[in-house]
Amino acid sequence: MTAENRRAFPNLPQNIQKIHIIGIAGTAMGSLAAMLKSKGFDVRGSDKMAYPPMSTWLEDQGIDIMIGYDEKNLDWNPDLVIVGNVCRSSYADAVAMRDRNIAHLSFPEALRHFFMRRGNNIVVTGTHGKTTTTSLIAWSLFHAQRDPSFFVGGITGNFDSNFRLGQDPFVVEGDEYDTAYFDKVPKFWHYSPYRATINNIEFDHADIYPDLESVKHVFRRLVKLIPEYGTLWVNGDDANALEVSEERDCVRYTFGLGEGNHLRATDIEYGDVISCNVTFLEKDLGRFELPMVGEFNLRNMLGAIGICLDENVDPEVLKAGFKQFKSVKKRQELIAEVKGIKIFDDFAHHPTAVEATLSAMRKRFPNQKIWGIFEAKSNTSRRAVFQHDYPRALSIADQVVISKPWRKDEDLPPEKRLSIDQLVADIKDTGTPIELIENVDDIATYVAEHAQSGDIIVGLSGSSFGGLHQKIVDRLNLTQ
Numbered sequence: 001m002t003a004e005n006r007r008a009f010p011n012l013p014q015n016i017q018k019i020h021i022i023g024i025a026g027t028a029m030g031s032l033a034a035m036l037k038s039k040g041f042d043v044r045g046s047d048k049m050a051y052p053p054m055s056t057w058l059e060d061q062g063i064d065i066m067i068g069y070d071e072k073n074l075d076w077n078p079d080l081v082i083v084g085n086v087c088r089s090s091y092a093d094a095v096a097m098r099d100r101n102i103a104h105l106s107f108p109e110a111l112r113h114f115f116m117r118r119g120n121n122i123v124v125t126g127t128h129g130k131t132t133t134t135s136l137i138a139w140s141l142f143h144a145q146r147d148p149s150f151f152v153g154g155i156t157g158n159f160d161s162n163f164r165l166g167q168d169p170f171v172v173e174g175d176e177y178d179t180a181y182f183d184k185v186p187k188f189w190h191y192s193p194y195r196a197t198i199n200n201i202e203f204d205h206a207d208i209y210p211d212l213e214s215v216k217h218v219f220r221r222l223v224k225l226i227p228e229y230g231t232l233w234v235n236g237d238d239a240n241a242l243e244v245s246e247e248r249d250c251v252r253y254t255f256g257l258g259e260g261n262h263l264r265a266t267d268i269e270y271g272d273v274i275s276c277n278v279t280f281l282e283k284d285l286g287r288f289e290l291p292m293v294g295e296f297n298l299r300n301m302l303g304a305i306g307i308c309l310d311e312n313v314d315p316e317v318l319k320a321g322f323k324q325f326k327s328v329k330k331r332q333e334l335i336a337e338v339k340g341i342k343i344f345d346d347f348a349h350h351p352t353a354v355e356a357t358l359s360a361m362r363k364r365f366p367n368q369k370i371w372g373i374f375e376a377k378s379n380t381s382r383r384a385v386f387q388h389d390y391p392r393a394l395s396i397a398d399q400v401v402i403s404k405p406w407r408k409d410e411d412l413p414p415e416k417r418l419s420i421d422q423l424v425a426d427i428k429d430t431g432t433p434i435e436l437i438e439n440v441d442d443i444a445t446y447v448a449e450h451a452q453s454g455d456i457i458v459g460l461s462g463s464s465f466g467g468l469h470q471k472i473v474d475r476l477n478l479t480q
Contacts, residue, residue: 002208002218003184009113012103016079021045022093023084024065028107028153030054031163032082034061035115035151038165046073046093048086071096078102082110089181106180108190111151116170116191122307123174123191125222126199126241128353129300132292133199134173135328136304138164141171143321144313154347157326169195169311176218177205186218194230195310196222197303201240204350207379212240219244226250233306235299236261255302257295263306265298270363274298278305278315285315290322293332294360296353332357335469338476340453345469349378349462351386355393357460362396365456372397373443373468375461376418384418391423395430397458401443402427402436440466448475 019036023029024045034057037043046066050058058065066073069091074081081097081104088094097104105113124134131154138150139158147166152173155162174188174196201219203212219241226232228249235241236254245252255263265276267287274292278285290301301322308318327333330347337343348357354374361370372394376382381390394400404420420436427434437443447457459468 002178002186002214006185006189007183009109010103010105012105012113013079016041018042018044018076018078019080019082020074020076020078020093021082021084022069022073022091022097023047023086024058024063025050025054026084026086027054027162028151029082029084030058031151031161032107032110033058033063035163035165036110037061037063039114044076044078046070069093074100074102080105082107083180083182085178085180087181094181104182106183106190108179108187109183111172112190112192115149115151115165116172118168118170119192119194120169121191121193121195122169122171123188123193123196123222124171124199124303124307125174125176125188125196125219126235127202127204127350128356129199129296129303130173130175131328131347132297132331133197133300133303134171136300136322136325137307138171139325140304140308140313140318140321141169141311142166143324144308144317146311146313152328154328154330156328158324174222176215178208186222188222189218189225193222193226195232195307196226196230197233197307198223198235198238198241198245199299199303200235200238201244202350202352203385204380206383206385216240216244220247223248231310233263233303233310235303237299253306255306256299263302263309265302268298270294270298270360272364274301278302280305280309286319288319288322290325292325292327293364294356296356296360332360336473338473339479341451341455341457341476343457343459343469343472345459345465347462348460349375349381351389351393354390354460355396357458358393358396361456361458369398369452369455370396371399371401371447371451371455371457373401373403373447373457373459373465375403375459375463375465375468376420377465378462381462382418383412384416387418387422388426391426391430394434395427395432397432400427400432400434401446402434403440403443404436404438440468440471444468444471444475447472448479451476 025047044064071092073093134152135156141148149166150171151163176186230250232252237256253262267277269275274290333345335343348354
């Protein structure tokens with residue numbers, strides 16, 4: 001469970017020049033390292049291991065990586081240490097940091113302190129859709145010839161990066177996950193929003209929160225952080241999002257598909273491009289198009305429209321910008337088409353996201369065989385909390401393949417672990433063919449041997465899935 005309050009911000013040295021990052025090989029931490037390097041700091045870091053592309057990317061930035069968590073990592077006497085979420089208090093360099101009284105910050109504390117102090121911060125939140133909505137807002141502001149900064153949890157198609165350092169506003173993906181072993185509050189409590197969105201709220205992060213009510217509690221606290229002069233955009237079709245935003249000091253607008261929303265989409269057409277009419281306060285804004293698929297992405301677009309209207313972006317400029325939007329990597333990303341078989345990568349690992357992705361693919365490819373290949377790797381998906389939700393979501397596919405969980409959960413009692421065998425049995429009961437295959441190499445071989453021209457392969461994972469997608473491509477290229 002998260003803490004009730006942020007810790008007091010620590011006293012930092014007046015002249016910070018050298019910064020060490022523990023857990024530097026993660027996407028967010030590595031990007032923060034590059035951002036700090038661009039501001040002139042001497043940045044180095046440590047991690048358990050480092051692999052391409054992050055290892056080579058950091059090397060290209062001139063940032064040294066020390067492999068292993070060792071007290072000697074701090075012998076270069078940094079002025080400040082930034083500690084990633086992967087770091088435990090028992091790690092040797094974390095112990096040395098405390099023993100040597102080196103000032104230290106968590107990732108969101110550092111992001112706020114070094115890059116978000118002007119206060120013009122737009123924070124995008126919700127269980128699903130944060131990365132896409134943040135990317136849409138950042139791109140739309142840039143297209144409108146603004147100079148936004150942004151930080152997002154994925155590689156954006158338009159910028160080919162997950163961050164940009166410009167001027168105002170700063171657009172950030174606001175996660176409710178906690179931050180560091182000494183800073184056990186949601187990341188988004190650190191970001192001082194003057195505008196925010198809540199896309200949706202469901203139970204997630206079962207390793208942090210015991211139930212849905214505890215998740216809603218941290219969102220209620222976030223809403224109270226928005227000042228009177230700020231604005232909050234809420235999915236008006238989501239009961240939980242409406243509930244947590246009832247008590248607020250700022251103006252609240254709703255967006256959605258249902259009647260009564262301030263910002264509403266009607267006459268919707270789905271396909272390779274989402275197309276809809278949009279009204280705001282019953283004023284017709286015209287027809288918008290977005291080169292993405294599915295209802296979730298339509299809602300992401302509405303949230304982005306709302307924020308951009310607050311930022312005085314002309315609706316006609318928004319329309320033109322949306323048509324040029326390029327999706328974030330791992331969000332229904334087409335990796336390749338080989339011999340008429342399309343291979344997609346998607347970040348979905350929560351059952352609602354899995355269902356939304358496969359439903360979108362079903363609408364996009366109504367007459368083609370859809371493969372859903374699922375990896376239970378995230379902290380939530382490896383737990384039993386969604387044991388009975390995954391079968392419904394995955395059975396939308398015509399063929400399901402499931403890998404074994406990526407690691408054993410000896411720290412969890414058996415009754416709290418996702419039962420892969422039970423999941424397989426439940427999916428079989430729906431009538432959907434399913435294969436349980438131990439490792440990624442064997443999955444790739446199985447798919448290459450059985451997929452036919454016209455099939456749609458969708459890898460569903462909160463990680464790189466062990467390089468599954470490229471391995472499928474390679475094996476398909478080898479088959480006759």
